[in-house]
Amino acid sequence: MYVAVKGGEAAIQNAHRLLADRRRGDRNLPAITLEQIASQLSLAVDRVMSEGSLYDTGLAALAVKQARGDMIEAIFLLRAYRTTLPRFGYTRPVDTAAMLVERRVSATYKDLPGGQLLGPTFDYTHRLLDPELAEDAEPAAPEARSEAEEAMPRVSDILANEGLIEEDGSLPEDREPGDITREPPEFPMERDQRLQALSRGDEGFLLALGYSTQRGYGRNHPFAGEIRIGEVDVEIDVPELDFPLTLGRIRVTECQMVNQFKGSQKVPPQFTRGYGLVFGQSERKAMAMSLCDRALRANELDEDITAPAQDEEFVISHCDNVQATGFVEHLKLPHYVDFQAELGLVRQMRREYEERREGAAADTERREAAE
Amino acid sequence: MTLDSIAIEGGFQNPVFDAQTIFRAVMQAMAEPGTIHKGIALAKPPAPLTPEAAAVALALCDQDTPIWLDPALAGDEAVRAWLAFHTGAPLANTPADAHFILAADPEHLIGLENFAQGSQEYPDRSATLVLQVNDLSGGEELVLDGPGIENEARLAPRPMPRHFTRQWAQNHARFPRGIDLILVSREGLAALPRSTRITSQEA
Amino acid sequence: MNAHTDNIAQYNFAYLDEQTKRMIRRAILKAIAIPGYQVPFASREMPMPYGWGTGGVQVTASVIGTDDVLKVIDQGADDTTNAVSIRAFFQKVANVEVTTHTADATIIQTRHRIPEEPLNAGQVLVYQVPIPEPLRFLEPRETETRKMHALEEYGLMHVKLYEDIAQHGHIATTFAYPVKVEGRYVMDPSPTPKFDNPKMHMSKALQLFGAGREKRIYAVPPYTRVESLDFEDHPFEVQTFDEPCALCGGTDVYLDEVVLDDRGGRMFVCSDTDNCEARRAEGHRGHLSGEEAAT
Incomplete structure (x- = not known):
């Protein structure tokens, strides 16, 4: 006698208990705290905030812990929480020129006002595993800047003074910046929505696409005009006040890629820009984003669209890792009803194939017999 | 009572569940054109806005949906203040910009073609009209056919916009573009989606 | 009502906030008014993964009330894990009565099947849809497929089906078999086996389709013509x-x-x-x- 599988609910509950146990790991060890995650795995937390598009280090650390270190799962957790939050208002655009800079490098100038500032970077570390770190050696205290800080104009502003680079993009007077989390996207997209999608997009996907432009699939001659990491004020306009109110500071990474441009029918030769801005410290993501942004401006700049990175519908529709992981992983849900339909079809087509073959063989026999 | 206190009173008693009740009535009415759905007078707006029309507005309108009011409603400051407070919906600059139209005087309504019809690519970008009628069964009988109707359905709302049958035939001919109608009276509400055909009208 | 709201103090009734529900409800009304047309909507991130029924869940959450009785099936079964999970979600966030009996349900959320028992007037069948665009595998670009629907240009689909016939002697599509709704829009019935297609035709129930990741809602009102695409010399057949x-x-x-x-x-x-x-x-x-x- 056959009994259909029952008890899905109990199975799910048991799976969740086992998951919680595995998440906890060895119970002889102290559980990791959110403070430890936020302070010692801060780049993981930054990525979760950036692609989760919610700036909250505590919640992002919780998501990392709950996800057992699975980044996309953590991003998903933060996104699902974000979607339930009420909107009280929209901030003013952040002013990255006024950033409290911790790192700032430009590849286009040897020196420039404000100087090059390496900051906390992996660059120039020799990637040798460090046995001392395994033993919790305390690092030396960092060197603090002593002299008064010099103003650090953005490289794009320096180039703009000479008129050699296109201006900051601006929206038409009557257009509010879009929000792809509140309106269904429509193609072709405006650049504001595209940048939002890229900023939330998967680091690995954008990295690979940006890389592909460097290897000739939609090459756009990039120079890293400037990368800066630091804190910016978040300000909001309050109707009753005639000055903006500062809500706090967030850390962001900005990348301005400067791209050679030969000009077109409409536009004189000049440098154009690709732009990247993400929460926290994530240079790789900001750089990849700016390469993709520039590539996706092909249409606007009258360039031929020949490569995947230039294909807006392709890039934007597939850059969201929460969507991608959901749909790829949904293949493990039961599909046996449709598989049954396909089984039936393949069996039928096999039968028809055999019949045709036998029919052909019989024909040949008959013909041979007749001869 | 001051205008301010009129404006903040008379909303849904139970916003979450009342909105769901009204939506389900509208959904069923839209899915089965000609059927009448009762028990929808869940709001107490200032006249000439009726409780039924107000309930539909509360259930469906918000900051994202510009409203256009016919002169009978637009001329009433209390109505405008009440809708603004309870829905947050902005008033549309022109009839064509509105997502929802509220009309207390359907007989003198401007032609249906003045409202957003949607485009061939996006026919959903069209207006939904909420018409306050005196009743749904005492007017000239409309015989209805189309999706949601098994054989035929009948509805006799009054008063209706001038030359309504002809206007509706033109609206239906624009399918998939076109406007959708929600009719409200003390009897309840009924709907005519753009997919509905009026096959005959008894003289 | 208080008993309900006390239990779910941490969420709004049915999880979604009211503004989101209004947005989805407006999309549902448009979908009903234009049978078979895919209405874009601002799909939210749900607490379950994309591809696991987020569209259906958002539609159900926007439609459901305290008087409803909910049935959830996956592959036709009430006890498949994802059906269990979605049912438990609505019990938790809407404290709604649930059933496994098709006839007792007012709302049925489904993945991949239509119940065998004919549905009744007043029932709502909510489909979870992965890829709502029936033309997507013939033309991957939304900008192109939208034009095809606008112009009622479905030649590509007929060519594809006819190529099947030329190659195999019959149409080789067994599920997600395209239908034409009320003679106008070609629609994806979701990945139900074509066995279920005839049940959609002139059904007494309202059929709502939610695609969360692809951000589309579409509908078939009751008593609406739903015809599986076929050819005179190769009529549509079920398994x-x-x-x-x-x-x-x-x-x-x-x-x-x-x-x-x-x-x-x-x-x-x-x-x-x-x-x-x-x-x-x-x-x-x-x-x-x-x-x-x-x-």
Whole structure:
């Protein structure tokens, strides 16, 4: 006698208990705290905030812990929480020129006002595993800047003074910046929505696409005009006040890629820009984003669209890792009803194939017999 | 009572569940054109806005949906203040910009073609009209056919916009573009989606 | 109402905030008014993964009220894990009554099947849809497929189906078989087996389709023509099975093939578990039910 599988609910509950146990790991060890995650795995937390598009280090650390270190799962957790939050208002655009800079490098100038500032970077570390770190050696205290800080104009502003680079993009007077989390996207997209999608997009996907432009699939001659990491004020306009109110500071990474441009029918030769801005410290993501942004401006700049990175519908529709992981992983849900339909079809087509073959063989026999 | 206190009173008693009740009535009415759905007078707006029309507005309108009011409603400051407070919906600059139209005087309504019809690519970008009628069964009988109707359905709302049958035939001919109608009276509400055909009208 | 709201203090009723519900409700009304047309909507990130029913869940959450009775099926069964999970979600966030009986439900959320028992007037069938665009596998670009729908230009689909006939002698699409709604829009019925397509035609129930990741909602009102695409010389046909359900003896139902051993032993049982149980309760027996038929 056959009994259909029952008890899905109990199975799910048991799976969740086992998951919680595995998440906890060895119970002889102290559980990791959110403070430890936020302070010692801060780049993981930054990525979760950036692609989760919610700036909250505590919640992002919780998501990392709950996800057992699975980044996309953590991003998903933060996104699902974000979607339930009420909107009280929209901030003013952040002013990255006024950033409290911790790192700032430009590849286009040897020196420039404000100087090059390496900051906390992996660059120039020799990637040798460090046995001392395994033993919790305390690092030396960092060197603090002593002299008064010099103003650090953005490289794009320096180039703009000479008129050699296109201006900051601006929206038409009557257009509010879009929000792809509140309106269904429509193609072709405006650049504001595209940048939002890229900023939330998967680091690995954008990295690979940006890389592909460097290897000739939609090459756009990039120079890293400037990368800066630091804190910016978040300000909001309050109707009753005639000055903006500062809500706090967030850390962001900005990348301005400067791209050679030969000009077109409409536009004189000049440098154009690709732009990247993400929460926290994530240079790789900001750089990849700016390469993709520039590539996706092909249409606007009258360039031929020949490569995947230039294909807006392709890039934007597939850059969201929460969507991608959901749909790829949904293949493990039961599909046996449709598989049954396909089984039936393949069996039928096999039968028809055999019949045709036998029919052909019989024909040949008959013909041979007749001869 | 001051205008301010009129404006903040008379909303849904139970916003979450009342909105769901009204939506389900509208959904069923839209899915089965000609059927009448009762028990929808869940709001107490200032006249000439009726409780039924107000309930539909509360259930469906918000900051994202510009409203256009016919002169009978637009001329009433209390109505405008009440809708603004309870829905947050902005008033549309022109009839064509509105997502929802509220009309207390359907007989003198401007032609249906003045409202957003949607485009061939996006026919959903069209207006939904909420018409306050005196009743749904005492007017000239409309015989209805189309999706949601098994054989035929009948509805006799009054008063209706001038030359309504002809206007509706033109609206239906624009399918998939076109406007959708929600009719409200003390009897309840009924709907005519753009997919509905009026096959005959008894003289 | 208080008993309900107390239990779910941490969420709004049915999880979604009211503004989101209004936005989805407006999309549903448009979908009903334009049968078969895919209405774009600002799909939210839900607490379950994309591809696991987020569209259906958002539609159900926007439609459901305290008086509703909810049934959730996946592959036709109430006890598949994702159906269990979605049902539990609505019990938690809407404290709603649930059932496995098709006839008792006011809302049925489904993945991949339409119940065997004909639906009744007033019932709402909510489909979870992965790829709502029937033309997507012929033309991957939304900008192009939107134009095709606008111009009612469905030649590409007919060419594809006809190529099947030329190559195989029949149409080789077995599920997600495209339909035309009320003579206008070509629509994806979601990945139900084509066996279920005829049930959509002139159904008494309202059929709502939610695609969360792809951000589309579409609908088929009750009593609406839903025709499977075919050709005069190659009319649409549904699957048939050589044997009845091994448990209830049912014929003219969709069956799952269950592998019994590694020597080719298999049996066929109803995919619609509720229908199978109801038939057995009425005394119907199949050859492997292990019980005596009622006399």
